[in-house]
Amino acid sequence: MNHAMSAKNVSDLHQVSDRLSRKFTRNISERLIEAVLFAAAAVSVLTTVGIVYVLVSESYHFFQHVSIVDFLTDNQWTPLFDDAHYGIMVLVSGTVVSSGVALLVAIPMGTVIAIYLSEFANPKVREAAKPILELLGGIPTIVFGYFALLIVTPLLQKVFPELPGFSLLSAGLVMGIMIVPYIASLSEDAMRAVPMSMREGSYAMGATKLHTALHVVVPAAVSGLAASYILGISRAVGETMILAVAAGMQPNLTWNPMEPAATITSYIVQVALGDLPHGSIGYQTIFAAGLTLLLITLAFNIIGQWMRRRFREAY
Amino acid sequence: MQALTTEQIRALIARGKMKDTIFQALGIICLAIGLLVIFLLVGDMLQRGMERLNLDFFTNFASRKAAQSGILSAWVGTILVMFVTAMAAVPLGVAAGIYLEEYAKRNWVTDIIEINITNLAAVPSIVYGLLALGIFVYAFGFGQSILSAGLTLALLILPIVIVSTREAIRAIPAMIREGSMAVGATRWQTCRYHIIPYAMPGILTGVIIGLARAIGETAPIITIGALTFIAFLPPVPFTGEPPAGLFEWVMSPFTVMPIQIFNWTSRPDPAFEINAAAAGFVLMVMVLSMNAIAIYLRYKMRKNIKW
Numbered sequence A: 001m002n003h004a005m006s007a008k009n010v011s012d013l014h015q016v017s018d019r020l021s022r023k024f025t026r027n028i029s030e031r032l033i034e035a036v037l038f039a040a041a042a043v044s045v046l047t048t049v050g051i052v053y054v055l056v057s058e059s060y061h062f063f064q065h066v067s068i069v070d071f072l073t074d075n076q077w078t079p080l081f082d083d084a085h086y087g088i089m090v091l092v093s094g095t096v097v098s099s100g101v102a103l104l105v106a107i108p109m110g111t112v113i114a115i116y117l118s119e120f121a122n123p124k125v126r127e128a129a130k131p132i133l134e135l136l137g138g139i140p141t142i143v144f145g146y147f148a149l150l151i152v153t154p155l156l157q158k159v160f161p162e163l164p165g166f167s168l169l170s171a172g173l174v175m176g177i178m179i180v181p182y183i184a185s186l187s188e189d190a191m192r193a194v195p196m197s198m199r200e201g202s203y204a205m206g207a208t209k210l211h212t213a214l215h216v217v218v219p220a221a222v223s224g225l226a227a228s229y230i231l232g233i234s235r236a237v238g239e240t241m242i243l244a245v246a247a248g249m250q251p252n253l254t255w256n257p258m259e260p261a262a263t264i265t266s267y268i269v270q271v272a273l274g275d276l277p278h279g280s281i282g283y284q285t286i287f288a289a290g291l292t293l294l295l296i297t298l299a300f301n302i303i304g305q306w307m308r309r310r311f312r313e314a315y
Numbered sequence B: 001m002q003a004l005t006t007e008q009i010r011a012l013i014a015r016g017k018m019k020d021t022i023f024q025a026l027g028i029i030c031l032a033i034g035l036l037v038i039f040l041l042v043g044d045m046l047q048r049g050m051e052r053l054n055l056d057f058f059t060n061f062a063s064r065k066a067a068q069s070g071i072l073s074a075w076v077g078t079i080l081v082m083f084v085t086a087m088a089a090v091p092l093g094v095a096a097g098i099y100l101e102e103y104a105k106r107n108w109v110t111d112i113i114e115i116n117i118t119n120l121a122a123v124p125s126i127v128y129g130l131l132a133l134g135i136f137v138y139a140f141g142f143g144q145s146i147l148s149a150g151l152t153l154a155l156l157i158l159p160i161v162i163v164s165t166r167e168a169i170r171a172i173p174a175m176i177r178e179g180s181m182a183v184g185a186t187r188w189q190t191c192r193y194h195i196i197p198y199a200m201p202g203i204l205t206g207v208i209i210g211l212a213r214a215i216g217e218t219a220p221i222i223t224i225g226a227l228t229f230i231a232f233l234p235p236v237p238f239t240g241e242p243p244a245g246l247f248e249w250v251m252s253p254f255t256v257m258p259i260q261i262f263n264w265t266s267r268p269d270p271a272f273e274i275n276a277a278a279a280g281f282v283l284m285v286m287v288l289s290m291n292a293i294a295i296y297l298r299y300k301m302r303k304n305i306k307w
Helices: A002-065 A070-075 A090-122 A123-138 A142-158 A170-193 A196-204 A211-221 A223-237 A241-246 A264-273 A279-310 B004-054 B055-059 B072-103 B107-121 B125-139 B146-170 B174-182 B187-216 B219-223 B243-251 B257-265 B271-304
Strands: none
Touching: A002 A279, A002 B072, A002 B107, A002 B125, A002 B146, A002 B187, A070 B187, A090 A123, A090 A170, A090 A211, A090 A264, A090 A279, A090 B004, A123 A196, A123 A279, A123 B004, A123 B187, A123 B271, A142 A170, A142 A241, A142 B187, A142 B257, A142 B271, A170 A223, A170 A241, A170 B004, A196 A211, A211 A223, A211 B004, A211 B271, A223 A279, A223 B125, A223 B257, A241 B257, A264 A279, A264 B125, A264 B219, A279 B004, B004 B271, B055 B072, B072 B107, B072 B146, B072 B257, B072 B271, B107 B146, B125 B146, B125 B219, B146 B187, B146 B219, B146 B243, B174 B187, B187 B257, B187 B271, B219 B257, B257 B271
């Protein structure tokens, strides 16, 4: 009996160690898989490192030729002429004006749509409207560029006969339409996250829907709204094709939306279309412009994240 | 405070209701403008481009004569670039999503990856083009090829794929994992046989939305210096002499639909506007149908799955 039991134990032991050894190889393959998955997640960090490396290293060569003071204060941008000037403000002015026009369209429209969808619309309307907004947001920007150049500009010329064929105004208006879906859907998410009890409290005091929306829901969701506006701004600043097609590509230091002008992004496109030799100063200007663009969008992202934390209302 | 008379209260309520109605009308008008833009855009391109939309348009190369121009090299290029993009972005994005949801510990490395993905989604697409110009085109020596373009767009849509994968995985209740692990499955076996299959529709939706975004991206591809006049096709994929010949096509110069449209809209001759309209219509049909499939998939998913 005793003997038999110990024999059983021995065979058990054998099996257990078998299982253990299988578990060992299994552990190794589990570890390997985890490492591979981690590597995939790390690609996104590598992308950021790559972006910063490329922009900074090429801009470094550029800034050895051109002083940063000239870059920021010169009021001409003529990098491809014999008499070369590198005043980035010329391109920044185009970017600021076109983004300003876009935001004047996108922020009111996006906010109104968001308030309507979250506070007024019945579920059926909401179900139908969300796909429309998504489709609008999915339209390729080159198609929007076509729209701005061949449909919106001629329409605007009927109102303002002196409007040139390329203008920041028509590009900016179309850019605004493009940004509406982003602002609307993010703002709506923020407002829907406001607890129902707050609205019920307001209704119980006899407030109308509009009063509740504007004085209870919007203040409560203000951090989300601000974040959506900031995202809208960085979309507008980074938008390229609409401006390249419809705003003309001549550098022009102007604050007037009725004029054509190049922006940071459309300048990069213009240079990339020609064939500048790799390593020339003209080639390096697009990286300096790209770095400026990245810093502007980064600044807005940081402001956005700060605002979200600063004005967050927790319930 | 002075008490209001019934009439005054009624007037107050009526005013409030009126404001509500006015605002509702405003909301509907704003939505209608969005819808109107879509219709105007598609309608105008269809109307203008109608005369070009025939079989020849799809089988001709771009030409100096507007009437004989076609989009053969553009649509072939778009399909090949999208293939490379999908091959790169889907495995990477899904793997990263699985890692972040199922494996990652709460530590600073994970925090960095997460913050990084959020920030990458806000980087302008043209900056990805500059990255690709510096890294893929010159440092890696891929040149202005289908491979460079495909990888650039893959990096661009990676955040979209990662975020949708994570959302799909997060929707799977913990009991599924617990059940799987209770019968002795490892973490990877749980992912392989439970998490990935159940998250599949959500992942697919994200991938389609990502590809629909990539298909219309113009700026990064222009930035890597893709030629705009291409009157030839890349070698047919996977048919050349193995092993090197199989992948000859990825190093080929190319053009894609949005670049062809940009090229045509920037010509002074208005005859090319018709081509741009026709090509734009084709591109819109591609993008809108991809988005529609994604929206339908998500709708269907929400109806079917009840954990």
